[in-house]
Amino acid sequence: MDVTLVTTNPGKLREVREILAPFHAAVSALRRKLPEPQTSSLREVARSKLEAVSEVPGWVLVEDSGLFIRSLGGFPGVYSAYIYGIWGLDPLLELLRDRPRDAVFRTVAGLRYGTRTWYRLGECRGTIARSRRGTGGFGFDPIFVPEGKRRTFGEMTAAEKASVSHRARAMRSVGKLLVRETRSRARPD
Numbered sequence: 001m002d003v004t005l006v007t008t009n010p011g012k013l014r015e016v017r018e019i020l021a022p023f024h025a026a027v028s029a030l031r032r033k034l035p036e037p038q039t040s041s042l043r044e045v046a047r048s049k050l051e052a053v054s055e056v057p058g059w060v061l062v063e064d065s066g067l068f069i070r071s072l073g074g075f076p077g078v079y080s081a082y083i084y085g086i087w088g089l090d091p092l093l094e095l096l097r098d099r100p101r102d103a104v105f106r107t108v109a110g111l112r113y114g115t116r117t118w119y120r121l122g123e124c125r126g127t128i129a130r131s132r133r134g135t136g137g138f139g140f141d142p143i144f145v146p147e148g149k150r151r152t153f154g155e156m157t158a159a160e161k162a163s164v165s166h167r168a169r170a171m172r173s174v175g176k177l178l179v180r181e182t183r184s185r186a187r188p189d
């Protein structure tokens with residue numbers, strides 16, 4: 001089935017395409033910057049992104065993600081895109097110099113078909129590296145080491161990242177939902 005992913009982030013698009021391919025979902029991109037309300041909830045942001053594209057037909061997918069660092073009270077969290085945009089990586093590494101480094105990446109995927117909506121959460125626990133490593137991926141990938149691994153996301157191939165990432169977990173759940181829903185739509189009553 002065809003799915004429209006609304007995002008301005010090419011890294012997300014690349015990953016979502018690869019993760020949903022085994023579910024036979026063909027992902028096309030609609031590049032539109034959607035409003036992100038001031039809220040502490042990824043789900044609330046995903047909900048408002050979906051609402052902002054209510055005119056787009058068919059299967060519509062959005063996602064909101066963030067990096068939550070425990071010793072910084074969850075910062076940058078829902079503000080990850082903004083903080084990454086103005087700071088990059090170094091100020092975060094500086095802030096963490098004498099603080100515990102555990103963190104979690106979260107993605108909330110929002111899916112709509114007609115008047116029905118679904119939300120799926122994916123999480124990936126890990127730690128923030130002492131310095132940036134690797135050039136793969138995007139955003140905070142060079143400083144995030146997922147639990148049980150030694151390398152950062154930035155040092156991994158796309159497939160390695162997708163085996164454990166927050167986005168892959170949320171999107172695999174979306175993939176299963178798409179398969180289930182399209183099967184039930186195809187069944188005669």
Ligand code: ITT
Pocket residue numbers: 006007008009012032033034063064065066067080081082084137138139140141153165167
């Ligand atoms: P949209 O147009 O889809 O909103 P965005 O980049 O603004 O794109 P978010 O609001 O979800 O997306 O911001 C999440 C930010 O968190 C993103 O810009 C990255 O800096 C970072 N991020 C999210 N997922 C990441 C990942 O898998 N690896 C590294 N950084 C990630």
